[in-house]
Amino acid sequence: MSGPDAGSRPEAGSRPEAGSRPEAGSRPEAARRVVVTGAGGGIGAALARRFAADGAEVVVSDLDAAAAQAVASEIGGLAAPADAANEDDTRRLIELAWAELGGIDLFCSNAGMLSVGDENTPDDDWARSWNVNVMSHVHVTRHLLPRWLDQDGPHRLLITVSAAGLLSILGSASYAVTKHGALAYAEWLRATYAHRGLIVQALCPQGVRTDMLTRGETSGSASSTMLADGALEPAEVAEVAAKALDGENFLVLPHPEVAEYYRLRAADTDRWLGGMNKIQRTFEGGTR
Numbered sequence: 001m002s003g004p005d006a007g008s009r010p011e012a013g014s015r016p017e018a019g020s021r022p023e024a025g026s027r028p029e030a031a032r033r034v035v036v037t038g039a040g041g042g043i044g045a046a047l048a049r050r051f052a053a054d055g056a057e058v059v060v061s062d063l064d065a066a067a068a069q070a071v072a073s074e075i076g077g078l079a080a081p082a083d084a085a086n087e088d089d090t091r092r093l094i095e096l097a098w099a100e101l102g103g104i105d106l107f108c109s110n111a112g113m114l115s116v117g118d119e120n121t122p123d124d125d126w127a128r129s130w131n132v133n134v135m136s137h138v139h140v141t142r143h144l145l146p147r148w149l150d151q152d153g154p155h156r157l158l159i160t161v162s163a164a165g166l167l168s169i170l171g172s173a174s175y176a177v178t179k180h181g182a183l184a185y186a187e188w189l190r191a192t193y194a195h196r197g198l199i200v201q202a203l204c205p206q207g208v209r210t211d212m213l214t215r216g217e218t219s220g221s222a223s224s225t226m227l228a229d230g231a232l233e234p235a236e237v238a239e240v241a242a243k244a245l246d247g248e249n250f251l252v253l254p255h256p257e258v259a260e261y262y263r264l265r266a267a268d269t270d271r272w273l274g275g276m277n278k279i280q281r282t283f284e285g286g287t288r
C-alpha cells in the first residue's frame with residue numbers, strides 16, 4: 001500500500017483558492033485544519049464534506065487513492081492515500097498534513113472494517129481487524145501527541161468507534177471485540193490527557209447506510225441486518241459529529257437511543273445478553 005508521498009499529492013493548483021470557500025471559523029471554535037481517514041466514502045467522506053462546508057482545510061485520506069482524490073477534488077481538499085492500519089503510512093500522513101496545513105486542529109480517526117465471522121475467523125483476519133479498528137488510533141496518537149500535548153490548542157481527536165463498541169453486535173466476533181477495544185483506548189486517552197489540551201470524543205453510531213452494510217461479504221449477515229435497522233445517512237452522522245465538536249461530550253451518539261441501551265446493559269447485563277441471544281435465535285430461524 002502506497003503511503004502519502006509527494007507523488008500521491010495533487011498539484012497545489014488543483015485546490016480551489018481559499019476565497020472560493022467559506023471563511024475558516026465561520027462556526028465559533030470550528031476546526032480549521034482537519035484530517036479524516038477512510039474519507040474516500042461513507043462516514044469519512046461525509047465528515048470531510050461537512051468540515052469543508054464549514055470552511056476547514058481538509059486532508060482526505062483513504063486506502064483507495066482514487067476515492068480519496070475524488071472527494072478531495074469535490075471539496076477542495078488534499079488527497080492522501082494511506083492505509084490506516086499501517087504505522088508508516090500514518091506517520092507520513094501526519095507529516096504531510098502538518099506541513100501542508102501548518103498544523104492539525106482535528107484528526108478524525110475514522111477508517112474501520114467489519115469482517116463477518118465467529119471464533120473460526122482466521123487469525124490473519126482477526127489481526128487485520130485489530131490493526132484497522134484499534135492500532136490505527138494508537139498509531140495516530142503515537143505520532144500526533146508529541147506535536148499536540150501541552151501546545152496551544154484545543155486539539156481534537158474524533159475516533160469513529162460504533163455502537164458495537166458500547167453494546168456488542170451479532171455476526172462478527174472480531175468487530176464486536178475490536179470496537180470495544182477502540183472505545184477502551186479512546187477512554188484511556190481521555191482519562192490520561194484531558195488536562196493537557198487533548199479533547200477525545202468517540203463517535204458511536206448504530207447503522208449508517210454505507211458500503212460497509214451492503215458489500216458482498218457483509219450483505220445479509222446478522223451484523224448488517226442489525227445495523228440496517230434504523231440506519232442513518234452518512235451526512236446525518238456528520239451533522240451530529242460537527243455539532244458535538246462545539247462541546248466536549250465524550251460519547252457522540254447519532255442514534256440517541258444507544259445511551260439508554262448502554263445504561264440497560266450496565267444495569268442488568270444478564271438480561272441484556274439474554275435479549276441479544278433472543279435476536280441471535282431469530283436470525284437462526286427461531287427454532288432454538
Ligand SMILES: NC(=O)c1ccc[n+]([C@@H]2O[C@H](COP(=O)([O-])OP(=O)(O)OC[C@H]3O[C@@H](n4cnc5c(N)ncnc54)[C@H](O)[C@@H]3O)[C@@H](O)[C@H]2O)c1
Pocket residue numbers: 037038039040041042043044061062063064067082083084085110111112113114132160161162163204205206207208209210211212213227
Ligand atoms: N456503516 C455503519 O453502519 C457503521 C456503523 C457504526 C460505525 N461505523 C464505523 O464508521 C467508520 C466508517 O465506516 P463506513 O461505513 O463509512 O465504512 P466503508 O466500509 O463505507 O468505508 C469508508 C472508506 O474507508 C476506506 N477504508 C477502509 N479501510 C481502510 C484503511 N485500512 N485505511 C484507510 N481507509 C480505509 C474505504 O476505502 C472507504 O473509502 C468505521 O470505523 C466503521 O467501523 C460504521
